[in-house]
Amino acid sequence: MGAQLRVYRRRMRSVKATKKITKAMELISASRIVKAQQKVWASTPYANELTRAVSALATYSSTDHPLTTAEEDPQRAAVLIISADRGMAGAYSNNAIKEGEQLATLLRERGLQVRPYLVGRKAVNYYKFRNRDVAGTWTGFSDSPTYEDAKEVADALIKAFLADASSEDFGIDEIHIIYTEFQSMMTQNPLAKRMLPLEVVETDAPIPTGLLPMYEFEPDANRVLDALLPRYIAARIFNAMLQSAASEHAARRRAMKSATDNADDLIKSLTRLANAARQAEITQEISEIVGGADALASASAGSE
Amino acid sequence: MAEGGALLGVELVTPEARVWSGQAKMVSARTVEGDLGVLPGHAPLFGVLVDGKVSIKDIDGTVTEFEVHGGFLSVSNNRVSILTESAN
Numbered sequence: 001m002g003a004q005l006r007v008y009r010r011r012m013r014s015v016k017a018t019k020k021i022t023k024a025m026e027l028i029s030a031s032r033i034v035k036a037q038q039k040v041w042a043s044t045p046y047a048n049e050l051t052r053a054v055s056a057l058a059t060y061s062s063t064d065h066p067l068t069t070a071e072e073d074p075q076r077a078a079v080l081i082i083s084a085d086r087g088m089a090g091a092y093s094n095n096a097i098k099e100g101e102q103l104a105t106l107l108r109e110r111g112l113q114v115r116p117y118l119v120g121r122k123a124v125n126y127y128k129f130r131n132r133d134v135a136g137t138w139t140g141f142s143d144s145p146t147y148e149d150a151k152e153v154a155d156a157l158i159k160a161f162l163a164d165a166s167s168e169d170f171g172i173d174e175i176h177i178i179y180t181e182f183q184s185m186m187t188q189n190p191l192a193k194r195m196l197p198l199e200v201v202e203t204d205a206p207i208p209t210g211l212l213p214m215y216e217f218e219p220d221a222n223r224v225l226d227a228l229l230p231r232y233i234a235a236r237i238f239n240a241m242l243q244s245a246a247s248e249h250a251a252r253r254r255a256m257k258s259a260t261d262n263a264d265d266l267i268k269s270l271t272r273l274a275n276a277a278r279q280a281e282i283t284q285e286i287s288e289i290v291g292g293a294d295a296l297a298s299a300s301a302g303s304e
Numbered sequence: 305m306a307e308g309g310a311l312l313g314v315e316l317v318t319p320e321a322r323v324w325s326g327q328a329k330m331v332s333a334r335t336v337e338g339d340l341g342v343l344p345g346h347a348p349l350f351g352v353l354v355d356g357k358v359s360i361k362d363i364d365g366t367v368t369e370f371e372v373h374g375g376f377l378s379v380s381n382n383r384v385s386i387l388t389e390s391a392n
Contacts, residue, residue, distance in 0.1 A: 039320075042320055042321045042322070043319055043320060045315065045317045045322045045325075046317040046318060046319045046320075046322075046387060047319075049315060049317055049378075049385045049387055050387055052378075052385070053350070053376065053378050053385070053387070056350075056378070056380070057350065146320075147318075147319040147320055147389065150319075151389075215348045215349060215350050215380070216347055216348065216349045216350070217349075217350050217351075218335050218336070218337050218340070218349060218350065218351035218352065219335075219336055219337050219352070221350075223336070223352060224350045224351070224352055224376075227352040227374075227376055228350075228376055231376065231387065231389075234319075235319055238319050
């Protein structure tokens with residue numbers, strides 16, 4: 001076998017091995033998107049009920065709760081960025097991180113100090129590489145986050161929020177979240193939202209108008225809000241994590257699909273080159289044989 | 305019962321799934337202030353739950369009990385929603 005042909009065959013083998021891996025990752029991601037979507041759906045009833053309750057409470061009660069009132073002179077803002085633990089997902093993590101940078105710039109223009117809270121190894125590495133201060137990091141669950149994970153993050157944020165920002169170092173006045181919204185298999189958008197001070201998000205089902213019931217509170221409105229709001233924040237973080245996980249799988253599937261397609265193209269062109277090289281080798285061998293036979297024939301013709 | 309024959313629409317949900325949903329005759333739960341029973345026609349209420357049992361008596365009288373871990377109960381217009389972090 002000629003040297004040229006051997007080189008082509010070797011490259012084809014390596015591309016084929018890579019293709020097998022990317023194809024497998026594509027299939028795994030495709031099946032995980034469905035699971036991740038189901039988790040998003042499973043979490044919606046809770047989020048909807050909670051949103052109903054919070055909006056009802058915000059409408060019917062006139063309590064001043066630290067979680068609902070905006071600081072008059074905000075000092076620091078927390079930015080929670082949800083990224084992936086692993087790469088191979090195209091620009092998924094980068095888009096979220098970039099969205100975070102934009103938000104940070106905006107916040108700095110408003111004169112706020114930005115405290116980054118990071119979820120996912122990609123964001124953590126990005127900040128570590130640039131030697132930036134980080135307020136908190138969580139890794140290891142970006143594929144399939146559980147409510148406990150979300151709660152851990154929420155607890156840390158709420159604790160920092162309730163601390164006095166002007167006197168304590170880790171206190172924060174605003175919480176923003178960056179996550180990737182899962183619109184469809186093909187479209188996922190990085191989004192920045194303010195979580196605290198609260199803007200209650202209305203769901204698709206508006207509260208029925210008409211006579212508003214007077215609620216009784218057990219034990220009292222403030223304590224109910226105390227119990228409710230951290231849950232609301234945790235549920236929103238959980239929902240953001242689940243959507244981000246679905247987006248991550250979708251982004252990975254797309255990246256792996258194009259990698260597989262590229263490998264296919266590469267294999268095709270390498271096959272053509274290898275065929276040409278083989279044919280050239282055969283042609284050369286034939287012409288050598290014919291040349292040799294000619295030389296023998298003319299030599300023996302001369303001797304007779 | 306204030307409205308005879310009325311039923312409660314009950315939803316027991318956790319962040320990860322909807323655990324129970326349907327029509328019921330009565331719901332009882334333990335709030336921070338003590339045990340609480342909800343019958344159809346109950347006044348609108350928000351209550352904070354403590355760790356303990358929530359029981360739901362459905363239309364044919366069977367009682368289902370759930371062990372809840374913290375949470376929250378709201379009642380309005382014969383609609384009861386129980387939000388808890390875990391239930392089984």
